[in-house]
Amino acid sequence: xxxxxxxxxxxxxxxxxxxxxxxxxxxxxxxxxxxxxxxxxxxxxxxxxxxxxxxxxxxxxxxxxxxxxxxxxxxxxxxxxxxxxxxxxxxxxxxxxxxxxxxxxxxxxxxxxxxxxxxxxxxxxxxxxxxxxxxxxxxxxxxxxxxxxxxxxxxxxxxxxxxxxxxxxxxxxxxxxxxxxxxxxxxxxxxxxxxxxxxxxxxxxxxxxxxxxxxxxxxxxxxxxxxxxxxxxxxxxxxxxxxxxxxxxxxxxxxxxxxxxxxxxxxxxxxxxxxxxxxxxxxxxxxxxxxxxxxxxxxxxxxxxxxxxxxxxxxxxxxxxxxxxxxxxxxxxxxxxxxxxxxxxxxxxxxxxxxxxxxxxxxxxxxxxxxxxxxxxxxxxxxxxxxxxxxxxxxxxxxxxxxxxxxxxxxxxxxxxxxxxxxxxxxxx
Amino acid sequence: xxxxxxxxxxxxxxxxxxxxxxxxxxxxxxxxxxxxxxxxxxxxxxxxxxxxxxxxxxxxxxxxxxxxxxxxxxxxxxxxxxxxxxxxxxxxxxxxxxxxxxxxxxxxxxxxxxxxxxxxxxxxxxxxxxxxxxxxxxxxxxxxxxxxxxxxxxxxxxxxxxxxxxxxxxxxxxxxxxxxxxxxxxxxxxxxxxxxxxxxxxxxxxxxxxxxxxxxxxxxxxxxxxxxxxxxxxxxxxxxxxxxxxxxxxxxxxxxxxxxxxxxxxxxxxxxxxxxxxxxxxxxxxxxxxxxxxxxxxxxxxxxxxxxxxxxxxxxxxxxxxxxxxxxxxxxxxxxxxxxxxxxxxxxxxxxxxxxxxxxxxxxxxxxxxxxxxxxxxxxxxxxxxxxxxxxxxxxxxxxxxxxxxxxxxxxxxxxxxxxxxxxxxxxx
Numbered sequence: 037x038x039x040x041x042x043x044x045x046x047x048x049x050x051x052x053x054x055x056x057x058x059x060x061x062x063x064x065x066x067x068x069x070x071x072x073x074x075x076x077x078x079x080x081x082x083x084x085x086x087x088x089x090x091x092x093x094x095x096x097x098x099x100x101x102x103x104x105x106x107x108x109x110x111x112x113x114x115x116x117x118x119x120x121x122x123x124x125x126x127x128x129x130x131x132x133x134x135x136x137x138x139x140x141x142x143x144x145x146x147x148x149x150x151x152x153x154x155x156x157x158x159x160x161x162x163x164x165x166x167x168x169x170x171x172x173x174x175x176x177x178x179x180x181x182x183x184x185x186x187x188x189x190x191x192x193x194x195x196x197x198x199x200x201x202x203x204x205x206x207x208x209x210x211x212x213x214x215x216x217x218x219x220x221x222x223x224x225x226x227x228x229x230x231x232x233x234x235x236x237x238x239x240x241x242x243x244x245x246x247x248x249x250x251x252x253x254x255x256x257x258x259x260x261x262x263x264x265x266x267x268x269x270x271x272x273x274x275x276x277x278x279x280x281x282x283x284x285x286x287x288x289x290x291x292x293x294x295x296x297x298x299x300x301x302x303x304x305x306x307x308x309x310x311x312x313x314x315x316x317x318x319x320x321x322x323x324x325x326x327x328x329x330x331x332x333x334x335x336x337x338x339x340x341x342x343x344x345x346x347x348x349x350x351x352x353x354x355x356x357x358x359x360x361x362x363x364x365x366x367x368x369x370x371x372x373x374x375x376x377x378x379x380x381x382x383x384x385x386x387x388x389x390x391x392x393x394x395x396x397x398x399x400x401x402x403x404x405x406x407x408x409x410x411x412x413x414x415x416x417x418x419x420x421x422x423x424x425x426x427x428x429x430x431x432x433x434x435x436x437x438x439x440x441x442x443x444x445x446x447x448x449x450x451x452x453x454x455x456x457x458x459x460x461x462x463x464x465x
Numbered sequence: 466x467x468x469x470x471x472x473x474x475x476x477x478x479x480x481x482x483x484x485x486x487x488x489x490x491x492x493x494x495x496x497x498x499x500x501x502x503x504x505x506x507x508x509x510x511x512x513x514x515x516x517x518x519x520x521x522x523x524x525x526x527x528x529x530x531x532x533x534x535x536x537x538x539x540x541x542x543x544x545x546x547x548x549x550x551x552x553x554x555x556x557x558x559x560x561x562x563x564x565x566x567x568x569x570x571x572x573x574x575x576x577x578x579x580x581x582x583x584x585x586x587x588x589x590x591x592x593x594x595x596x597x598x599x600x601x602x603x604x605x606x607x608x609x610x611x612x613x614x615x616x617x618x619x620x621x622x623x624x625x626x627x628x629x630x631x632x633x634x635x636x637x638x639x640x641x642x643x644x645x646x647x648x649x650x651x652x653x654x655x656x657x658x659x660x661x662x663x664x665x666x667x668x669x670x671x672x673x674x675x676x677x678x679x680x681x682x683x684x685x686x687x688x689x690x691x692x693x694x695x696x697x698x699x700x701x702x703x704x705x706x707x708x709x710x711x712x713x714x715x716x717x718x719x720x721x722x723x724x725x726x727x728x729x730x731x732x733x734x735x736x737x738x739x740x741x742x743x744x745x746x747x748x749x750x751x752x753x754x755x756x757x758x759x760x761x762x763x764x765x766x767x768x769x770x771x772x773x774x775x776x777x778x779x780x781x782x783x784x785x786x787x788x789x790x791x792x793x794x795x796x797x798x799x800x801x802x803x804x805x806x807x808x809x810x811x812x813x814x815x816x817x818x819x820x821x822x823x824x825x826x827x828x829x830x831x832x833x834x835x836x837x838x839x840x841x842x843x844x845x846x847x848x849x850x851x852x853x854x855x856x857x858x859x860x861x862x863x864x865x866x867x868x869x870x871x872x873x874x875x876x877x878x879x880x881x882x883x884x885x886x887x888x889x890x891x892x893x894x
Contacts, residue, residue, distance in 0.1 A: 040766065040768060041517060041518055041521070043556075043559035045514075045555075046513045046541070047541075049511030051508070051509075051510045051511070051556050052508055053508055053556070057509055058506070061507065073824040073827070073829050074831070075800060075829055075830065078486050079481055079482055079483050080480075081481065082474050082475055082479065082480070084478055084577070084588075086470070086471070086475065106533060106534070112476075116545075126472050126474075127472075127480050130473065131482060140831075141483065148512075150537060160513065175832075175834045176834055178817070179817075182821075186824070288814075289814050337469065339472070372504040384604060385717075385718050385719075388608075388611070395503065395615070399502070400502050401502060401503075401504065402503070402504035402569075403608070405602050405605050405608065406600050
């Protein structure tokens with residue numbers, strides 16, 4: 037009927053029904069566990085932030101085109117956070133005096149961007165953000181790269197399925213100014229050209245490069261440099277290499293964690309040196325799954341203190357696409373372990389007592405809400421994925437017993453009520 | 466310096482630093498566990514909803530005064546959800562054909578209301594929502610009431626600390642029309658008067674009542690009825706009592722779960738019969754902690770199907786105030802179990818290897834990021850709440866050993882690397 041309100045969620049946002057939510061939670065819990073094993077502690081913060089914190093440093097695409105803004109009844113201009121890094125930088129600045137740096141923080145939050153919904157892009161996505169604050173050491177990069185491999189491993193991914201590609205804006209600037217000959221005023225433009233490198237045909241890139249003032253020869257040098265891999269680093273002066281933590285890592289035993297790739301740029305303006313992205317290696321889905329980098333000055337928006345940050349945000353959409361593509365999604369967990377079924381209405385109270393005992397013992401236990409035939413309730417318990425049902429019938433109950441049926445084997449036994457929790461524990465084990 | 470952006474979160478919203486977040490998560494996890502033991506399954510949904518779904522049924526206060534609204538770049542009028550019930554009703558309607566009713570669903574979401582921040586009121590709060598859809602049976606009420614007592618017990622509350630007060634709009638309407646003599650057109654007004662009953666002095670209530678057309682005698686009868694407790698139900702006709710699930714419960718063994726109280730009204734317009742609130746019994750904090758009720762027609766906004774709902778939302782602010790008042794807040798969890806400390810920079814790689822083994826064994830393990838003196842790192846590990854440190858020194862390491870120090874007892878031992886995980890497991894046990 038036309039007077040009903042629409043049931044679809046707002047375009048680009050998602051309802052998560054229990055089955056899907058169960059899959060998501062299993063994956064997220066594995067990730068939380070790994071992150072916490074590295075000593076990262078969880079925090080949280082508001083969805084609404086002052087709009088200006090994104091206008092300062094997130095980059096024009098986000099601030100001008102993708103930000104959801106609103107004005108509250110008191111006239112304050114607010115935004116739904118499009119990403120977490122400015123928020124966490126704000127929180128670090130606010131609490132710098134009581135924190136013992138370096139700190140390792142993580143969160144799991146939803147972010148909003150006004151995008152045209154398409155594969156891998158939604159308007160509300162959930163992301164895990166992992167950041168370290170207060171250290172310039174290459175140990176920070178190494179730890180985060182190690183963590184990422186452990187996270188991928190925890191959700192079932194092996195190193196042949198993905199690659200961690202990293203660059204350093206310091207190295208890239210060295211290449212662009214020293215080798216290609218890009219003037220300082222054109223660095224941003226040429227970086228954005230590199231950011232598009234894998235998405236556009238060569239002619240288009242050459243044309244765009246010419247528009248930025250690159251001569252054919254310069255474009256040729258750019259192309260050669262981007263293809264050269266780590267060898268290009270040999271052509272950079274020592275004082276550039278020395279400023280790069282990534283260059284240090286590439287010369288250490290930790291080099292196995294990462295693949296140098298000058299094509300990695302990332303759009304956020306706040307990154308200052310190391311930037312990285314994790315790519316799916318599947319040729320059918322050769323996409324960036326998530327990424328991050330080092331931002332040495334972002335806390336400076338909020339504070340006099342210089343507190344460098346390094347971190348990444350792992351969004352749910354690309355991650356779950358990746359897991360799905362590679363057959364790594366877990367099954368939804370059964371909705372309940374045990375169903376306690378009274379055979380008539382006078383036994384509901386008895387059934388609730390029995391269910392209470394089983395819940396006390398830790399079992400997820402349901403009791404029917406509507407009186408229905410036993411057969412129907414057995415079918416329902418089976419569909420819910422329960423392993424056992426406990427049937428409470430009048431004669432058994434008056435003798436202090438119930439009947440336990442194993443839904444997988446179909447075996448059935450009469451059990452004395454006090455020993456029921458043990459019977460169920462053994463049956464579920 | 467004045468050019469810095471402010472570090473405070475938006476007024477009425479909160480940053481949760483890791484220590485506080487740890488406390489919150491411990492409490493929430495206990496609640497999730499209890500809810501799931503009753504067979505409720507978790508779902509989630511978007512923060513942004515079409516504004517009209519609140520304008521229809523949430524009540525004027527929310528829709529006109531408290532809603533955060535915005536218009537997206539495509540011209541759609543949206544709201545940040547102020548509560549979850551309309552969203553979950555929408556999702557149930559959207560998926561009614563594939564669900565096996567009755568269903569038990571829960572979520573944990575943030576909601577926004579534009580309120581003047583004060584004790585117990587914020588603009589962004591987190592709430593656990595628990596709902597059952599598809600049954601009119603009193604078993605639904607009984608199960609939710611049982612669940613609430615189990616949830617309160619799981620966070621350490623005993624029955625002397627709180628009371629579950631319930632009413633039924635069917636019974637209240639019976640009292641107002643049959644006993645007090647309120648005309649049908651005035652029921653809403655008089656209900657809102659009852660909703661204010663405990664917050665205003667008698668004279669004010671009498672004056673407001675007079676303004677609604679209540680004679681002195683009617684006001685006297687209203688006052689007497691509201692004070693009479695369950696006895697008033699004896700004065701209602703049988704056909705009213707028969708329509709009330711709450712009245713059935715009050716005549717059953719489940720009556721211990723709940724206290725009848727005609728003062729409980731609740732502001733949401735969508736409630737149709739049972740309504741309830743859980744109150745702190747502490748005289749210093751005699752407030753409603755959370756509440757809910759039965760809404761038989763809300764899904765009907767979105768669908769032809771009649772799917773009755775019953776549920777409640779438990780907000781974090783009042784809950785944590787309650788736990789704090791009663792001394793029930795858990796301590797933050799230590800940030801790490803073990804700190805592995807290399808005594809010089811050349812041993813970082815070794816320290817990372819050792820840490821990797823301990824993480825594999827499930828221990829939350831840190832390695833320093835910045836080279837610092839051993840004493841400083843020991844102090845840091847202690848402050849983080851670690852129980853043990855593993856010291857990696859050059860001579861020990863070349864002999865295949867490390868030193869384990871128990872931070873509580875101060876005892877220290879040299880351990881062969883392969884047996885380290887076992888040593889740490891025993892030490893942490």
